[in-house]
Amino acid sequence: MVTLDEFSRLVSGFYRSAVDPVDWVPTLDTLRRTVGAACGGLSMIDGTSRRLTNVNVPVEAMASYDAYYQYLDYVLVEVENGPVGLVRGGTELIGLKPNSEFDADWMQRYEMDDGLFVRVTDGAKPSCLILAAPRGPMPFDSRERIQLINALLPHLQLSLRTRRHVEELIDERDDLVPAVDVLRNGVLVVGPDYVVVQVNSAAKRILRSHDGVCLRSGVVEVSRASVHAELCRSIQRALTCDGVDTWGGSLCCPRPSGARPYVIHVLPAHGSDGAAPRSRRAIVVIIDPELNPEPPAALLRRLYGLTTAEADVAVRIAAGAELKQISDELGVSIATVRKHLQHLFEKTDTHRQSELVRFLLVVMP
Template sequence: MISVDDFSRLVSAIYASAVTPEQWDPTLVELVRAFDGAGAGLLTSAPATRQSDVMVRQVGADPSARTTYNEYYGRLDYVATAVENAPVGRIHTGTELILPNVHTEFYADWCRPNHFQDGLFVRLAGGTPSAWLGVAAPRGPEPFGTTDRLTLMRQLVPHLKQAIHTRMELATLAQREHELARAIDQFQHGIVVIGPDYRILHLNTAAETILVSCDGLQLRPHGSIAATLSRADRELRRLVCLALDTQEDRVPEGGSFACPRPSGRRGYAVHVVPLSPDTDGLSHSTVTALVLIVDPEREPEPDTAVLRRLYSLTDTEAEVAMRVARGEGLKPVADELSVSMTTIRTHLQHVFDKTDTHRQAELVRVLLAIGPSFHDASQD
């Protein structure tokens, strides 16, 4: 039925599809030809859903087969139900699964119009979601499940199972990377992950904004991060080099430095730390470095509601604490709130007592420390 060379090409195409899902369409076309069938479908099923990820047909078949299957007929697919409840790797024939149920809506309105009245079907992966393959054909004078076709399917099943397993693993890794990237994007500080060739592997929105501004830090044409001033750039490269050091007799390290900004704004605080191959979560198998960029100009204030919840402050005490954190003097605060200096000092002393601080400088440090963590939460 199929030559050794054709079989080898088909197996290669199956594994290529595991890495590049777009290749499943042409791969299933070759699979249909190898079995001399009418079409094929690669389907996944979860507890509440069933859908065809890829479905191919011979020229002339209804092009809406996949759409109608996913939108309606998939839930009526008694073939899928049988395959999903069978052991992984077991091959079923159309004689076994389709023909006993020819008086159903699924058969009459979907299988027969699409010439999917016979075929071979096999479950390729268990768990959630489940995955299975069907090679379909029109009903003929002889059953589709001949000895040659069953033998070919048995030979292909191990490769198909491995390809589906690989595809699922890659999809899981891609989802984790996407979720991590989204989480990193929530940080107000710039985060840059750098590879061993000093090129940027990932950066969040805050870091992109900083680099595009070219005010102290910038992106080089070849994709690496650089400081705009030569002295700061040398220090940045030195710390990144230390963080990426993979010599066996040395432990990678990083460091911190203040990066000045030509605009005259307060400089960035730049922290460089090494990441081992299994800690960055971004699908890289080599040593990487993380660059954390803190912009003091964007440091958010804690919300007064957060201060009230954390330290049981009154509305006025929280307001006084906020104004002190901004560097406002007690006299302007008293004038703004229309109270005496004695009242302001009393409120401030209550704030000191409740926050376990003793001086304004200590209070400011406490408020700045909680600001980045609780600013967004206070908006919920």
């Protein structure tokens, strides 16, 4: 019925549509013409109504369907409640309520009283493929047409899942941009393979300066090899964080300009625990000491009732110091530093060091 080239064009169209929904209309139209249908589309549940990406449906037919007939559409109700992947013919489905208002006044009127229908996705809001045709002397659900739809179905299902994931990433990006763009520190969101998926304005300024850290082929890169290796290890730790008390790490990044080194914190993104490996994200925070005043210990004492010693520990934690370094600088034992750290968790309602760092980076101006 179709050549290999025609089949390949249909499959390619599905995957193009996953990236750019504008391609759905020409792709569905190609499928409609290939099987000889009069019109068709993808039906998706949107709240309490259906959203139809349609091809070749008369304007007045679509308007009346949206306004009224979709609520009488027993054909799609049957398909939506049926098994995923089962290609069904119009003769069987329309025959469930022959000469009903929907059949007589809409399907027959617009010559869509036969065709092929299949539920493509599962879940509470399923998507269905519709290929409608006028009733003829022979049923539309021929063996050749059903074989073609069955061969195309896995590609259509994968393209819809991909599109859903792309939309989730777009929503995640759109929600994240306003939040991180107000921060004075550079913030980068990093995915698997160390690819940067989002940066705020401060990070763009830092990366453009090429003063020890830059973006190369979409990957954050530090000019000093040893520091770059440590950054990669920190990102990997953050991406593989499995919910235990761990985080990426902190490091200093020397700057060829001679300015004070950047302080870099690497944190697992909130919500990454339990996520699929390719969906996990790490947050890289780059602090420029030349632009940031000393952290306000007095503010932390006033807002959260910290003691002077606890505020001193908090300031150093935020700057990326390790517990031994804090112990040496304050002249106290590591056990004492751990006790102050536990008090910080209690007073700031945090539970891990990584969570405390995130909290301090937001709270401190």
